[in-house]
Amino acid sequence: MQNKEPRHLITDYQRIHPVADDVETPPPTRPRVSFRGDPAVHRQVPLGPTTAAMPPALKPPKKRNCWCKCLCWTVSLLILLLIIVGATAGIMYLVFQPKLPKYSVDNLRISDLTLNFDLSLYARFNVRITAENPNKKIGIYYELGSHLSVWYKDTRLCQGSIPRFYQGHQNRTVLNVALSGQNQYGRTLLEALQEEQQTGRIPLDLKIDVPVRIKLGQLKLKKVRILGTCKLIVDSLSTNSLIRITSSACDFGLKL
Template identity: 55%
Template sequence: MPSDMIQLDQRIHPTSIVIDKETKPTIPLVPRTRTDQSTPFERPLPPFLSLARPPKNRNCCCRVICCIISLLLIFILIIGILGLVFYLVFHPKVPNYSVDRLRITDFRLNLDLSLYARFNIRVTAKNPNEKIGIYYEKRGKMSVWYKNTRLCQGYFPDFYQGPLNTTAIDVSLSGQNQYGNTLMQALQQQQQTGNIPLDLKVDQPVSIRVQSLKLGKVRFLVTCKLTVDSLSSNNLISIKASKCKIRVKL
């Protein structure tokens, strides 16, 4: 056989490969972790940054504040309950005050045009409580005012007033005002009408006594609106109208 035919027979022809179309490459459901092939930029976070925990100091402060607020609420509740029991048992009432007499012993202009005044006032205090006594403490103040100008001032005496007791108190007041000339002219004009408005103010610290127990101090703030006919000295002044109000200040 010729040599070229022999070479043709020795050629290798490619064979056909059959691929199953239903067979598909599988993809893993969970990606493989690369522990050995991590890049320099992929570093795991430290454990203290990955888990956020609230600081302990903040928790302690919140607990302390909550405890303080709870104690205050409990204290207010206890005080309210005690006050309610005290009111239901003793039925406390404020005293009644009235101005019974007003006498002017001195009312004149000085050489420096200042106005000097001296009043004597009788005030009646009534304690309507059946089981509560009142201690009138020292340094209680009483003053007489014409509009916004104080004419004179004195001190309320200290004494004890028992339950259902009525006490008359005589107080001497004196004072000096530097704008005496202007004040005297205004009072003289007002005196021509026969109605001079005056304000009597009392600031008195008191203590409450329940049976044999003396409680803490409070303040009685008394304001009496007076209308008198004149301000002539050495004469008994006629009180045309008198109305007193009392306010308790803790």
């Protein structure tokens, strides 16, 4: 009898408070969802958290690189500046119609051509040059620092400079320039010149390098240089007499 009472008590306790492990839990029912379009169609919706399709997240717009933006602005400003400069230059060209000055060698005189005791050759030339400004609205300031020189082939015989002056519109100015110099290879040079003199055609080059400033109306531009060469053919090298220039060809340009 003592052994049956405890078994009976355990049985009653289990009936009143059933153990979760001994009782099967019925599966959860799935609610039916009806669609408005067709009431007869039902859909089983599973329990638990739903995994509804979310739209893809929009990427934030990319920020422009500051360097690229600065480069674009710089290029745009440069293009605009070039357009402005080009338009200004075109207008000034139409208004002033600039032309290069013209130069010619009128005569040449050799005042001294002496072979010294040290076999160096001393030469002194006097050159008369005509400078013509053909522009109607442009003046020319001839600045200091000019260089004129007479060459025989690749050897410089003498050099000099022109004075500082202003040349007005459509003006013609005659310049008398004294050139002097000394060459250490005098004997060889003098012999070559004497051989050329026998032919009556002695080639000489007059090279010109002159700094000038252009005046447009009341505006004075920055300094530029006039560079050129006059190729001369003379008949002799007699001293203290005018030398006949049989041929002369001058070519000049402007260097900014």
